[in-house]
Amino acid sequence: MNNRTTGATQGAHGSGRPGGSKERVFSNDVRVWGVSKVRSKSAPYQLRWAVAGKRCYASFATSTLADNRRSELRQAMRRGEAFDVESGLPESEIRRAEAEAAQTEKRPDPTWWEFSREFMKRRWRTAAAKTREGFADSLASASLGMMGDKPDAPNLRLVRRAVRWAVVPAHENEEPPPDLEKVCAWLAENALPLSALRESGVAEDVHYRLAYKLDGKLAAKDTYKRRRRSFNAAMAYAIQKGYLDENPIDGLERYATASHGAIDPRVLMNAVQGREFLTAVSYVGSVHRNRGRRLVAFFGCILYAAMRPAEVVGLRLADCHLPEKGWGVLTLRETRPVSGKKWTDSGQRHDKRGLKMRDPEADRPVPIPPILVAMLRAHVKEFGTAADGRLFQNERGGLVGTSSYWRVWQEARPFAFPPYKVASPLARKPYDGRATCITDWLRSGLPVAEVARRAGTSPEVIDRHYAGCLDNSEEENNKKIEKAMGWEPPDAG
Known part of the structure; x- marks a missing residue:
C-alpha cells in the first residue's frame, strides 16, 4: 500500500467554518465497486469504494447520479491521483475544497x-x-x-x-x-x-x-x-459584493400564497348605482367646506376613465381636452403615489413619478365620455385649479390625500345604497370604481388590448383579473354567435 502524508489542512466542524488543523493521509491503494441498490426512498442507489482498506460509500437519488460519481472516481485513479484515507476523496477535490474554504474565510461577512x-x-x-x-x-x-x-x-x-x-x-x-x-x-x-x-x-x-x-x-x-x-x-x-455565491432561496418552491384571483363581481356598480354614488358624494361634508363636492369629478375619473387614484391626484388642466359637446381626452403623464415623508426625496408624503408600467417620459391618452367631460368642466368652473395647474386640490390648495378621499368614499356609500348593499362588498373602495369601468369597457366589446392600453396595464392582467366578471354576459354572447351563424329562433306562435 503506497501511503503518504501531506501538510496540515483545515477541517470542518459542524458550523461549516474551517476548524483546527490535522495531518491528512493519502493513498493510491484505491478500489471502486459497482453501484448497488439499498432500502431507501430518498437515495436508493449506493456507491462503495475503499481507500487503503477503509471503506467509503455515498448514496444517490438516481442510478445516473451514482454512475457519474463512480466515473469521476475512476478517472481520478487513472490520472494517478492519491485519495484521502479519512474522507475517501481524490486529492484534487480536497485541495479545491480547502481553497474555497480559505477564500470563504477571507470574505467579508456583515451581519x-x-x-x-x-x-x-x-x-x-x-x-x-x-x-x-x-x-x-x-x-x-x-x-x-x-x-x-x-x-x-x-x-x-x-x-x-x-x-x-x-x-x-x-x-x-x-x-x-x-x-x-x-x-x-x-x-x-x-x-x-x-x-x-x-x-x-x-x-x-x-x-x-x-x-x-x-x-x-x-x-x-x-x-x-x-x-x-x-x-x-x-x-x-x-x-x-462577494458576500455570497448564490441566492439562497433560488431553489425554494414558491408558496401558494393567498390570492383572490379575478375581481369579485359583487364589488361592481351598475350604471344607475354609479350615478347615484357620485350624487351621494356631493352630500358629504358641510356646505361651506365642500368636502364631498370637490371629489365628485375626482371619483368620476376613476369610474368613467379607469384612472388610478394616484393618477387623478396628478392630473392637470393642461392635459385635459374638454369640448362643450361630445367625447374628450385626458392625456395622463404623471402619478402621485403616497409613500410617506421618510421615503421621498422631497420630504413630502406624495412622490412624483411617471405612469405605472411606462417609461418616465411616456404618456397615456384616455378618451372620456361626455358625462365625465361635463363633470370636469363643472369642477373647474366651481373650484378652479391649484397653483401648479392640478385639477384637484384640497381646501388648502395642496394635494388630495389618500385618507381624505377614502373617508369621503366611505361616507358616501350609506347615502347611495340601501343598508343591505352597504353591508355587501359593493363599491367598498375607490379601486372598485376602476374595476367597474374596466368591466364596462370589456362588456361593450372593446378589444382586451385596447382596454389594457386605456387602463394602463397589460392584457395578461386584464385577462387574469377580469375574466370572471363577464360570466353574466353569456346569454348576450350566445346571441352574437347565433347572429354570426345566420340562425333565427323559431317563432313562438
Whole structure:
C-alpha cells in the first residue's frame, strides 16, 4: 500500500467554518465497486469504494447520479491521483475544497443588520419612494429569520419596525426612537451574519417570513411577490459584493400564497348605482367646506376613465381636452403615489413619478365620455385649479390625500345604497370604481388590448383579473354567435 502524508489542512466542524488543523493521509491503494441498490426512498442507489482498506460509500437519488460519481472516481485513479484515507476523496477535490474554504474565510461577512443598511443606502438614490418602502418591508420581513434561536429575542413586531427605521439612510447618525432603542441595540449585537443564509434551515425560515404575516396567515400574493422580488435584488447585490455565491432561496418552491384571483363581481356598480354614488358624494361634508363636492369629478375619473387614484391626484388642466359637446381626452403623464415623508426625496408624503408600467417620459391618452367631460368642466368652473395647474386640490390648495378621499368614499356609500348593499362588498373602495369601468369597457366589446392600453396595464392582467366578471354576459354572447351563424329562433306562435 503506497501511503503518504501531506501538510496540515483545515477541517470542518459542524458550523461549516474551517476548524483546527490535522495531518491528512493519502493513498493510491484505491478500489471502486459497482453501484448497488439499498432500502431507501430518498437515495436508493449506493456507491462503495475503499481507500487503503477503509471503506467509503455515498448514496444517490438516481442510478445516473451514482454512475457519474463512480466515473469521476475512476478517472481520478487513472490520472494517478492519491485519495484521502479519512474522507475517501481524490486529492484534487480536497485541495479545491480547502481553497474555497480559505477564500470563504477571507470574505467579508456583515451581519444582516449591517447588510440591510448597506444595501438600502446603495439603492436609495435610484429607487422610487414606493420601491424604497418595498425594499424596507422585504428586509424587515427577512430579518425575522435572521435572528437565530435566542430566548431573549425582542418582539417580532418591534423588530420589523426597528429594521424599517434603521434602513433609511437619513437615520444613519440618529438615535433610534425611545421605543426602538433596545431592539436596535439587540439586533446590532445578535443578528446572524449573511453567511448564515448558506444553511438550508435559515434560508427556509427567511423564505417563510417573506410569505407569511406575523399572525401566521399567508400574505397576499402580490405582497409575497413584491417581498421576494426585493429580497432577490438584495441577494444580487450580496453576490456582486462577494458576500455570497448564490441566492439562497433560488431553489425554494414558491408558496401558494393567498390570492383572490379575478375581481369579485359583487364589488361592481351598475350604471344607475354609479350615478347615484357620485350624487351621494356631493352630500358629504358641510356646505361651506365642500368636502364631498370637490371629489365628485375626482371619483368620476376613476369610474368613467379607469384612472388610478394616484393618477387623478396628478392630473392637470393642461392635459385635459374638454369640448362643450361630445367625447374628450385626458392625456395622463404623471402619478402621485403616497409613500410617506421618510421615503421621498422631497420630504413630502406624495412622490412624483411617471405612469405605472411606462417609461418616465411616456404618456397615456384616455378618451372620456361626455358625462365625465361635463363633470370636469363643472369642477373647474366651481373650484378652479391649484397653483401648479392640478385639477384637484384640497381646501388648502395642496394635494388630495389618500385618507381624505377614502373617508369621503366611505361616507358616501350609506347615502347611495340601501343598508343591505352597504353591508355587501359593493363599491367598498375607490379601486372598485376602476374595476367597474374596466368591466364596462370589456362588456361593450372593446378589444382586451385596447382596454389594457386605456387602463394602463397589460392584457395578461386584464385577462387574469377580469375574466370572471363577464360570466353574466353569456346569454348576450350566445346571441352574437347565433347572429354570426345566420340562425333565427323559431317563432313562438
